[in-house]
Every structure is written in structure tokens, then in C-alpha cells.
Amino acid sequence: MTIHDVSTGALDVLALSERLRDEGYLILENAVGGWALERARDDLAPCFAQAPFCDGLFYGHTTKRFGRLLSRLRDPDVFALHPVIMALVQSALGDASVQLNLTQAIEIHPGAPVQTPHRDHDMWRCAKTPPVTYMVNVMWALDGFTADNGATRVWPRSNHGDWNEMLPREVDARSAVAPAGSAIVFLGQTLHSGGANRSAKPRRGMIFSYCHDWLLPDENPWLAYPPSVARTFSPALADLVGYRQRFAGLNNFEGRSPAELLRGDLPEFFRFADDMSPEQQALIEQYHASLDGLAAA
Numbered sequence: 131m132t133i134h135d136v137s138t139g140a141l142d143v144l145a146l147s148e149r150l151r152d153e154g155y156l157i158l159e160n161a162v163g164g165w166a167l168e169r170a171r172d173d174l175a176p177c178f179a180q181a182p183f184c185d186g187l188f189y190g191h192t193t194k195r196f197g198r199l200l201s202r203l204r205d206p207d208v209f210a211l212h213p214v215i216m217a218l219v220q221s222a223l224g225d226a227s228v229q230l231n232l233t234q235a236i237e238i239h240p241g242a243p244v245q246t247p248h249r250d251h252d253m254w255r256c257a258k259t260p261p262v263t264y265m266v267n268v269m270w271a272l273d274g275f276t277a278d279n280g281a282t283r284v285w286p287r288s289n290h291g292d293w294n295e296m297l298p299r300e301v302d303a304r305s306a307v308a309p310a311g312s313a314i315v316f317l318g319q320t321l322h323s324g325g326a327n328r329s330a331k332p333r334r335g336m337i338f339s340y341c342h343d344w345l346l347p348d349e350n351p352w353l354a355y356p357p358s359v360a361r362t363f364s365p366a367l368a369d370l371v372g373y374r375q376r377f378a379g380l381n382n383f384e385g386r387s388p389a390e391l392l393r394g395d396l397p398e399f400f401r402f403a404d405d406m407s408p409e410q411q412a413l414i415e416q417y418h419a420s421l422d423g424l425a426a427a
């Protein structure tokens with residue numbers, strides 16, 4: 131079983147990344163301290179109480195969900211920017227341009243059946259040629275996850291190209307049994323599903339998922355976190371939800387980084403500024419030099 135206890139000291143993130151790539155998932159036990167867990171549980175308790183049950187067979191009529199966790203938690207950075215998880219995500223996605231794909235709290239109520247197995251990256255309808263990884267999911271256990279109370283189920287190694295079936299064998303599923311405060315990390319191409327809750331209490335968890343920053347995120351970040359909300363975020367958190375300009379001006383606001391919307395007073399007009407790669411900059415300069423050469427001739 132791919133379990134690593136974060137509270138017991140330094141972790142070999144490289145080895146963990148390899149394990150994630152091989153197995154398709156891993157469990158980081160006790161990934162946050164007790165205080166962070168307690169605060170998160172307290173923060174979300176009233177939300178779970180108010181949220182309605184879901185609609186539809188996939189979500190399940192006996193589960194509750196809500197998003198926008200970054201503004202519902204007092205300590206969003208602890209979860210969203212967890213250093214071990216960020217290192218795993220960056221390694222899995224193969225570059226540094228990561229954005230938050232969604233946050234979602236999920237409560238599976240007693241009597242809920244197993245969820246349909248699925249690969250979360252199927253939300254993007256592009257070619258899924260293995261072994262491309264589009265996203266990494268992190269399920270935070272707010273309660274202890276047990277085989278009886280609906281622990282997320284994963285199909286180990288289902289992230290590999292020879293695993294194409296959407297209706298896998300139940301006997302091959304593994305319940306991600308983990309104490310509260312653990313993080314279950316799995317790839318977007320890893321087959322998984324919520325478990326059946328045969329216990330007497332609801333099972334609570336929260337998903338933070340990450341993807342390449344050129345993909346449309348599942349949860350619209352600017353509606354979830356408009357500037358008035360993102361202004362209260364740490365710069366790294368605001369960056370993670372899209373308040374940044376991408377390469378060559380992609381995702382700009384008035385020719386500048388959207389992060390400028392999070393500062394004091396805004397001018398009516400901004401100064402558009404180039405944002406070129408060194409190669410592009412060199413080509414532009416070469417072109418202008420060639421014009422100067424022609425004029426001089």
C-alpha cells in the first residue's frame with residue numbers, strides 16, 4: 131500500500147513522485163497538523179449543514195457538495211499550497227505552470243452507494259494519450275476514511291495506457307483508508323470513485339485539484355474568487371487561481387497581469403507591456419536591426 135506518514139519527518143519527494151507515476155495514487159498520512167484539521171472541520175461544518183443534497187446519479191443523491199473552499203477556510207494556504215503536494219503536482223505535470231482546477235467539499239451520507247468509477251481528466255474532451263498527465267487530485271480526509279464509511283476507492287496502476295476499461299473489476303479497487311488529516315493524491319487519469327457509506331455517520335472530505343494553466347479549470351476561478359475576495363489571499367494563492375499573466379501576455383487584463391487588480395486604486399488605462407521569451411525578443415530586435423540596415427543603405 132502506498133502510504134507515507136508526513137508527521138514522521140522528511141519525505142523523499144522524488145521517490146514519492148515516482149510512486150505516484152507508477153501506482154497512480156499515494157496516501158500522505160497526517161499531511162496537516164491537528165490544529166489545521168480542526169479549524170477546517172469547524173469552518174466547513176456550517177456549510178455542510180446548509181448545502182443541499184446533489185442531483186444526479188454520478189454525484190449521488192445522498193452526497194452533499196460545495197465549492198469555493200478558499201474563501202470558506204480560514205487557512206486555505208495550508209491545504210492549497212502544501213509544499214509536499216505542490217512538489218508532487220509540479221513533478222507530475224512536468225512544468226511549473228500549475229493552476230487550481232477546483233476545490234470541492236464532499237460529504238457522503240450513510241446509505242450512499244459506491245460512485246461510478248471514473249477518470250477526472252475526462253472533463254476535458256481532448257485526446258488522452260497516455261502517459262500525459264493533465265491534472266492531479268488531492269482528496270483531504272476531514273474524517274478518518276474507512277472501507278465502511280465511503281473512503282475514496284482507487285484502481286492502482288489504472289493510470290497506465292493498457293488500462294482502458296471504464297467498468298473495472300470491483301475486486302481490483304482499493305479503499306484509500308486513512309486517518310483524518312491525510313491527503314490522498316491521485317492522477318487525473320487514475321480510475322477512482324467515492325465509496326459506499328455503510329456506517330452510521332457521514333464521511334467528509336475536500337478535493338483540491340490542480341491542472342496545467344492552459345486548460346479551462348473546472349471551477350471558474352474569477353467568479354469563485356473575484357478581485358474583492360482574491361485581494362485577501364496570499365500572492366501565491368492568488369497566483370494559483372489565475373491572477374497572473376501567462377507567457378506572451380496570455381490571460382492579461384488591459385495588457386498587464388491580472389494580479390494588478392488586487393492592488394489599491396486602479397487607473398482607467400494601463401500601460402501595455404511586452405512579455406516575450408528571450409528567443410522572441412531576439413527575433414524582434416533582429417527584425418528592427420534589419421530595417422535600420424535597409425534605411426542606412
Ligand SMILES: O=C(O)CCC(=O)C(=O)O
Pocket residue numbers: 189236238245250269280281282283322323324325335
Ligand atoms: O468522494 C470521493 O471520495 C470521490 C469523489 C469523486 O471522485 C468525484 O466526485 O469526482
Ligand SMILES: [Fe+2]
Pocket residue numbers: 248249250322323
Ligand atoms: Fe472523481
